[in-house]
Amino acid sequence: MTTTLPRPALVGVETPASLLRDLAATRPRDVALRVKNRGIWREISWAGYWDNVEIFAHALIASGIVTGDRIAIHSENRPEWVYTDVGSIAARAVCIGLYPTNPSVEVEYLLFDSGARILVVEDQEQADKVLEIPADRLPALETIVYLEHRGVGVYDDPRLISWDELMQRGRDHRAAAGDAVERRMAEATSDDLAYLVYTSGTTGPPKGSMLTVRNLDFAGKVLRSDDGIVSPPPGPQDLLVSYLPLCHIYEKLFSVVFSIWVGAQIHFGESIDTLVADMRDVSPTVVQGVPRIWERIHAAILVRLGSASRIKKANAVVWLRAAKRIGATLAANHGKHTPLSRVLLWLGDIFLFRSLKERVGLRRCRYAVTAAAPIAPEILQWFMGIGVPIHEAYGMTENAGIATRNAPGRITLGTVGEAYPGTEVVLAEGTNEIITRHGGNFVGYWGQPEATAAALDADGWLHTGDVGEWVDGTHIRIIDRIKDIIITSGGKNISPSEIENSLKTSPLVKEAIVIGDGRKYLTALIGIDFEIVSEWAQRKRLAHTTYRDLSEKPEVVALIQKVVDDTNAKFSRVEQIKRFSLLTKELDHEDGELTATQKVKRSIIDDKFGDLIEAMYT
Amino acid sequence: MALVSGIVWLGIAAAVAAWAILARTTGAIGERKGYHPRAFLVLGLLTGPVGLIAAILIGPAAHPVPVRGARAHGELLRLPRAKLLHEVLPRHDDVSGPIVEIDDIHLSFAGVKAIDGVTFSVRNSEIFAVIGPNGAGKTSIFNCISGVYHPQQGAIRFMGHDLIGMRPDRIADLGVARTFQNIELFPQMTVLDNLMLGRHQHVRYGTFSAMLRAGRASREEARNRAVVEGIIEFLEIQKFRKSYVAMLPYGIQKRIELGRALAMEPRLLLLDEPVAGMNLEETEDMARFITDIKRELQIGIVLVEHDMRMVMDLADHVLALDFGKPIALGLPAEIQSNPDVVRAYLGEEHAIADEGATA
Numbered sequence: 001m002t003t004t005l006p007r008p009a010l011v012g013v014e015t016p017a018s019l020l021r022d023l024a025a026t027r028p029r030d031v032a033l034r035v036k037n038r039g040i041w042r043e044i045s046w047a048g049y050w051d052n053v054e055i056f057a058h059a060l061i062a063s064g065i066v067t068g069d070r071i072a073i074h075s076e077n078r079p080e081w082v083y084t085d086v087g088s089i090a091a092r093a094v095c096i097g098l099y100p101t102n103p104s105v106e107v108e109y110l111l112f113d114s115g116a117r118i119l120v121v122e123d124q125e126q127a128d129k130v131l132e133i134p135a136d137r138l139p140a141l142e143t144i145v146y147l148e149h150r151g152v153g154v155y156d157d158p159r160l161i162s163w164d165e166l167m168q169r170g171r172d173h174r175a176a177a178g179d180a181v182e183r184r185m186a187e188a189t190s191d192d193l194a195y196l197v198y199t200s201g202t203t204g205p206p207k208g209s210m211l212t213v214r215n216l217d218f219a220g221k222v223l224r225s226d227d228g229i230v231s232p233p234p235g236p237q238d239l240l241v242s243y244l245p246l247c248h249i250y251e252k253l254f255s256v257v258f259s260i261w262v263g264a265q266i267h268f269g270e271s272i273d274t275l276v277a278d279m280r281d282v283s284p285t286v287v288q289g290v291p292r293i294w295e296r297i298h299a300a301i302l303v304r305l306g307s308a309s310r311i312k313k314a315n316a317v318v319w320l321r322a323a324k325r326i327g328a329t330l331a332a333n334h335g336k337h338t339p340l341s342r343v344l345l346w347l348g349d350i351f352l353f354r355s356l357k358e359r360v361g362l363r364r365c366r367y368a369v370t371a372a373a374p375i376a377p378e379i380l381q382w383f384m385g386i387g388v389p390i391h392e393a394y395g396m397t398e399n400a401g402i403a404t405r406n407a408p409g410r411i412t413l414g415t416v417g418e419a420y421p422g423t424e425v426v427l428a429e430g431t432n433e434i435i436t437r438h439g440g441n442f443v444g445y446w447g448q449p450e451a452t453a454a455a456l457d458a459d460g461w462l463h464t465g466d467v468g469e470w471v472d473g474t475h476i477r478i479i480d481r482i483k484d485i486i487i488t489s490g491g492k493n494i495s496p497s498e499i500e501n502s503l504k505t506s507p508l509v510k511e512a513i514v515i516g517d518g519r520k521y522l523t524a525l526i527g528i529d530f531e532i533v534s535e536w537a538q539r540k541r542l543a544h545t546t547y548r549d550l551s552e553k554p555e556v557v558a559l560i561q562k563v564v565d566d567t568n569a570k571f572s573r574v575e576q577i578k579r580f581s582l583l584t585k586e587l588d589h590e591d592g593e594l595t596a597t598q599k600v601k602r603s604i605i606d607d608k609f610g611d612l613i614e615a616m617y618t
Numbered sequence: 619m620a621l622v623s624g625i626v627w628l629g630i631a632a633a634v635a636a637w638a639i640l641a642r643t644t645g646a647i648g649e650r651k652g653y654h655p656r657a658f659l660v661l662g663l664l665t666g667p668v669g670l671i672a673a674i675l676i677g678p679a680a681h682p683v684p685v686r687g688a689r690a691h692g693e694l695l696r697l698p699r700a701k702l703l704h705e706v707l708p709r710h711d712d713v714s715g716p717i718v719e720i721d722d723i724h725l726s727f728a729g730v731k732a733i734d735g736v737t738f739s740v741r742n743s744e745i746f747a748v749i750g751p752n753g754a755g756k757t758s759i760f761n762c763i764s765g766v767y768h769p770q771q772g773a774i775r776f777m778g779h780d781l782i783g784m785r786p787d788r789i790a791d792l793g794v795a796r797t798f799q800n801i802e803l804f805p806q807m808t809v810l811d812n813l814m815l816g817r818h819q820h821v822r823y824g825t826f827s828a829m830l831r832a833g834r835a836s837r838e839e840a841r842n843r844a845v846v847e848g849i850i851e852f853l854e855i856q857k858f859r860k861s862y863v864a865m866l867p868y869g870i871q872k873r874i875e876l877g878r879a880l881a882m883e884p885r886l887l888l889l890d891e892p893v894a895g896m897n898l899e900e901t902e903d904m905a906r907f908i909t910d911i912k913r914e915l916q917i918g919i920v921l922v923e924h925d926m927r928m929v930m931d932l933a934d935h936v937l938a939l940d941f942g943k944p945i946a947l948g949l950p951a952e953i954q955s956n957p958d959v960v961r962a963y964l965g966e967e968h969a970i971a972d973e974g975a976t977a
Contacts, residue, residue: 038844038847038850038851039843039847039850039856040847150702150910150914153702154913270856271854271856271857273856273857274856274857277857
């Protein structure tokens, strides 16, 4: 066991790799990762984690990877993902993640733009995407490593090599040149590039944000600090499930940075389809989610209760009313309990909440966070009401995901919270754009100095492109992306995302796009949630076949009209949705309508559904 | 925990007893249909607090993942990554000749000729397709091989055994597994249980051992479960592992049937219309599974299918039947252009034009 021997006195800066090596030395047998495989949760210790990372780094060095070379990975979340990630940093290379949903054209763009020399692909599906690109269009790509044999084993592209072969190469290299990785790590500096994180880009092609080791160190220290995200601060006993795309800064922050800086345990489920069962198995203590996930859980619970027996339903009605009351109390008190709400929660827990939370794996959750997109305050309040301590936070790739968060006991609903201690987050004068300055600020976009100059000014401020406003002088409320704000022909400034989110609080609505820039009034394109509306239709004995068919039913239009009316009741006169149309297809990343993070690409929507939009203005 | 549930049961028992005594003294039992309201009142008063106390006492539920003091296994764990099928199931590439030979079989029911002189053989690592219009005798051939029907004439040889006259379960033991045109699963059982049933003939422990769940029984159970888990992973049905079959979509049920056949560790796999009634995506998935099975296990596969595109893509050899008579046998391309085959399908164009045709 070479991994637990005392280390030679080679010191470098703290990188994820060096911290992992230290964890492997101090807590070799504690669990670092768990992965569910063939129905069983299998444990990987810190020593095992580091062993794999070290071997991978050796394999990179053996393959001639030098400082600053790019390594890409195209896979669902799994242990090999984090081995590749941290192993690249150990070899002072730069890791790039591709979304599993990226189609071949985007794969080509990302690999070409980054100039990756090695690509790790999960299986035949991802291998096919890169192999269909002519090799001469990707001159930098030398090696394609595949994790799963099935189907790929028979291909004869000379660039292909299996993960096992690559790791064997690493083991051989370690046996021959023992401390090569150690020496490489000792040379590491804080300015080493760790990641190129490609931003999803609702306009234009994705840009690669360059994040350095210093950025990660900053983020890691902020997250684990006493006044960071949760109190008591996170520690080795915290459990997380890794399920959001690991190429996005949000999941990277939790599955890699948080895990290593805090020493928490990360869990990889069986597949993306089994998330619910995996969450229930693990019952994580820290849950990172995006609004879509929270909305799904919320809708799933309500739908399940709807089909429960009469006694259960009656019980649920009583206690959900109590939950509403608890939620309202917490919302009014910045997330702090009153004695009454505490008693109510305790009782509600016994009669209902505990079993609800058990079902969805939130039973042990002591800190839940939502970020990456705006969420409706009603959803947050609902979760707070059943005793899930949920907090909204805000950050972006370009500041390593660190900007503001609602700290426990200092929550203001509808805001993204306060700046972390030791960071500067302010609103720019005149434009009210949110600007940040701290150790997490990235160093620029890969190969795009003009874009970098537009985002990072001379004084080191990062311009986020989001417009905000102060609430109580401490919390920031986000109004919208600067470029998304609608100015009607009457000259009114309207933030579409607030209206969209209000529409999306209904479980029936999956997608909502508010339109009205330069127009007389607002309209909306609405995509129904097929599963839920279909269930409703079945109960109404409404025969239907496809998504399109269901969307075109007058009964469904009438149903959605009610949702629109409810939303209109909450907004002022100029913000009323006068007309709406239902989308006739489900929006999809592969068809180019959504970004990899499921954000709507407005320009594409305007193109594809132009007729539908024009019809609402005639 | 045991203590808690003991208290709960005691409480319930006491409440029921109290209710019975009360009901008797008030004459509720046997008097009317509705029971005396006061009995319910007492029942409620008694069980209510007991249930409440129990709920508080039971407290946090046990989870499979320990929070503290978790220790990994001693050695540095190398994960079993998604493997090829032959790492969980035996690969049968040991036979060089045909694994099954059908020699001029004739089958008739009360004068109706169902099969009229069919001859073919299937080798390892071969997908052999049988096509033909409805009622051509395709499924009858399956039933002859698996021992449900006994042909009046001809021979069926499987790995040196003569199958004619053998009981279906003996034939299954020899390594012939099949799926059915209309799904034949146990709808009230879970996916896992249905698949574990497929391991039936690989169970070697006795009743006593099974009752104790110790020794051989527990070891074999674990081994069989490992095989089944490998199949679950292969067919990508992890999500449905513990779902009841009856509640699952049709396409998934078809997959589970294939899984159960695989669990039997077959040397010959008979697939009766595996994609009938499936949509395009489900059909593509199924085609992928079949080619992967062929490649990874190298067993023989006989396929009866109406979806011509799938047959032409997958099959190594095709036999075309019409009214029980073979009209052509050859490579897919030859069959496609064979005038007799085209004629047999005339008036049944919907069947040869790829999708949607069900039996």
